[in-house]
Amino acid sequence: MTVETTARPVLMKGNEAMAEAAIQAGCDAYFGYPITPQAELLEWMARRMPELGRAFVQAESELGAINMALGAAATGARVLVSSSSPGISLMAEAMSYMAGSELPMVLINVMRGGPGLGSIAPSQSDYFQATKGHGHGDYRVPVLAPSSIAEAVDLVAEAFAMAERYRTPVMILADGVMGQAMEPVVPIYRMPPREPAGWELTGADGRPPRILRSLHLQPEDLEAHNQKLQAKYAVISEREVRWAGERLEDAEIVVVAYGTAARVARTAIERAREAGLRAGIFRPITLWPFPSRDLAALAPRLRAIVVVELSAGQMVEDVRLAVEGRTPVFFHGRTGGMVPTPAEVVAVMERARDATSAAASDTAVLR
Amino acid sequence: MTTLAPDTRRLIYERPELLTDRSSHYCPGCGHGIIHRLVAELLTEMHLGPTTIGVASVGCSVFAYDYLDIDFVESPHGRAPAVATGVRRVRPDAFVFTYQGDGDLAAIGTAEIVHAAARGERISVIFVNNGIYGMTGGQMAPTTLLGQRTTSSPAGREANLAGYPIPITEMLALLPGVSYAARGSIADPSAIGRTKKMLRRAFDIQLAGGGMSIVEILSTCPVGWGMTAPEAMEHVSKEVVLTYPLGVMVDRMKDSPTSKDKDEA
Numbered sequence: 001m002t003v004e005t006t007a008r009p010v011l012m013k014g015n016e017a018m019a020e021a022a023i024q025a026g027c028d029a030y031f032g033y034p035i036t037p038q039a040e041l042l043e044w045m046a047r048r049m050p051e052l053g054r055a056f057v058q059a060e061s062e063l064g065a066i067n068m069a070l071g072a073a074a075t076g077a078r079v080l081v082s083s084s085s086p087g088i089s090l091m092a093e094a095m096s097y098m099a100g101s102e103l104p105m106v107l108i109n110v111m112r113g114g115p116g117l118g119s120i121a122p123s124q125s126d127y128f129q130a131t132k133g134h135g136h137g138d139y140r141v142p143v144l145a146p147s148s149i150a151e152a153v154d155l156v157a158e159a160f161a162m163a164e165r166y167r168t169p170v171m172i173l174a175d176g177v178m179g180q181a182m183e184p185v186v187p188i189y190r191m192p193p194r195e196p197a198g199w200e201l202t203g204a205d206g207r208p209p210r211i212l213r214s215l216h217l218q219p220e221d222l223e224a225h226n227q228k229l230q231a232k233y234a235v236i237s238e239r240e241v242r243w244a245g246e247r248l249e250d251a252e253i254v255v256v257a258y259g260t261a262a263r264v265a266r267t268a269i270e271r272a273r274e275a276g277l278r279a280g281i282f283r284p285i286t287l288w289p290f291p292s293r294d295l296a297a298l299a300p301r302l303r304a305i306v307v308v309e310l311s312a313g314q315m316v317e318d319v320r321l322a323v324e325g326r327t328p329v330f331f332h333g334r335t336g337g338m339v340p341t342p343a344e345v346v347a348v349m350e351r352a353r354d355a356t357s358a359a360a361s362d363t364a365v366l367r
Numbered sequence: 368m369t370t371l372a373p374d375t376r377r378l379i380y381e382r383p384e385l386l387t388d389r390s391s392h393y394c395p396g397c398g399h400g401i402i403h404r405l406v407a408e409l410l411t412e413m414h415l416g417p418t419t420i421g422v423a424s425v426g427c428s429v430f431a432y433d434y435l436d437i438d439f440v441e442s443p444h445g446r447a448p449a450v451a452t453g454v455r456r457v458r459p460d461a462f463v464f465t466y467q468g469d470g471d472l473a474a475i476g477t478a479e480i481v482h483a484a485a486r487g488e489r490i491s492v493i494f495v496n497n498g499i500y501g502m503t504g505g506q507m508a509p510t511t512l513l514g515q516r517t518t519s520s521p522a523g524r525e526a527n528l529a530g531y532p533i534p535i536t537e538m539l540a541l542l543p544g545v546s547y548a549a550r551g552s553i554a555d556p557s558a559i560g561r562t563k564k565m566l567r568r569a570f571d572i573q574l575a576g577g578g579m580s581i582v583e584i585l586s587t588c589p590v591g592w593g594m595t596a597p598e599a600m601e602h603v604s605k606e607v608v609l610t611y612p613l614g615v616m617v618d619r620m621k622d623s624p625t626s627k628d629k630d631e632a
Contacts, residue, residue, distance in 0.1 A: 054457035060482035067446035071453025074440040201438040205417030213441035
């Protein structure tokens, strides 16, 4: 259900747009802790949630914030938490508990440079953390990566819908550019319908008590619980894969990039085409589940794939797993808050083309 | 023809409605059974079952949800006051309590309990202090007495190596967000009766709209302490109370009435 549209574009900062999108999606409670570069999200919620009579708490730490979210989610509330990289590390514990207890929540990670305190500049160096597990245990969390502020607005609503549909935390993986940039958006807000949950804690009034837990001391019980979780993840992998392609029809070299890196790549492929190189872009929107099958289907007709990230090379591993050596994979990444330029990406595409020409194909350096 | 004498029997002891009818996993002489019973009695007497959401913490007592017949959410270690905060903020009409041990509340969860108290969260905290990590095999806790031998203080707790026992309830009582703070014990029947009154007061204060109410309960771990059950009870009433004196530390809602015990009603 679309609850609000404005005909005229408005200038919105990414953090604030995502916050308002959550409010319009029916978010009942927000819990946060200040950290750059997502502080505006907390500030927006601090102003808006109380005026709407909804829950807002600035917690004592990221541990506090996400455990408040755990408690609120256990009652069936629609809950948002946001942070940035170091804070997400602290939240990893409760992510594991919430996955194990099957509690829905949306978590926005506006990534900054690491490791450690790193920097406050944009980065994509938490791809491993987001997609391969934050905390302990065999669990997965859907990860959605917006590449524009308008898309971030849409994905916030989608994340709430997905979280409730599958009883799981869902992560929006943005970066400092997505959080801090302002761009004109025609905000199309959506409020996912509320389905009766049937598991939420309301007090055992006229029904048997409900227990929400991740503890299953008997190995047989825990294995059965894990099998149930894995079956759920298989359904998500089957149904929820999202990606977007541009100029793929005749492409010989395709850039695989998400989020801010995809913005750079879009400029780069246009420049490459002006220089006579048939370039396209494959942009994963769900990082987990990763669009492996669609990328594998595309790969055999490409001369090369170039992966661009704001990291030392993380998503590139999933790309290599997807194409299984059928297509040469090149990588270009910048770290620490540095953003690759279109010229750098074009140069790597040209190198990929040259290295995969008939004469050079046997000795191509793949990285 | 036989004449039946009038039936003058009176039921004076029964399983409270909200205590489940199942065998306990707790060790012989452990205090959790008594404390679970007190909580179940009060929830039953105060008709709180239909509105209660309990927050279970990590340690032996995580299985409180198996014995109390109410809605329960399990919290990560130490985070129960934050989890309870989340429940409270979206369920203003619920009765919300945490059930935490001393390792959980006074070590790994100090930030969460202190800040929930500072915010004056309208929750009740049942803090069971047996001075040891029971579930993991009897290691030293921040509440362990000086000189006490545990598996991680084999020579006895020494202040110069491991610091001093932490009187966290006294610390919390300083905060204006804490409406009620008290310490009871389960070492003998009269102490159990006084502890039940403290818990009732704590629950009443939540229902009256007060801030955090916390009752620390000195309990036993005969296995972890290397004592028999009677020795452990005697140890609490003779030794532990010297470090952790019993009584009400603060009641900031003195004008608010306390509900009647069922025997007084």
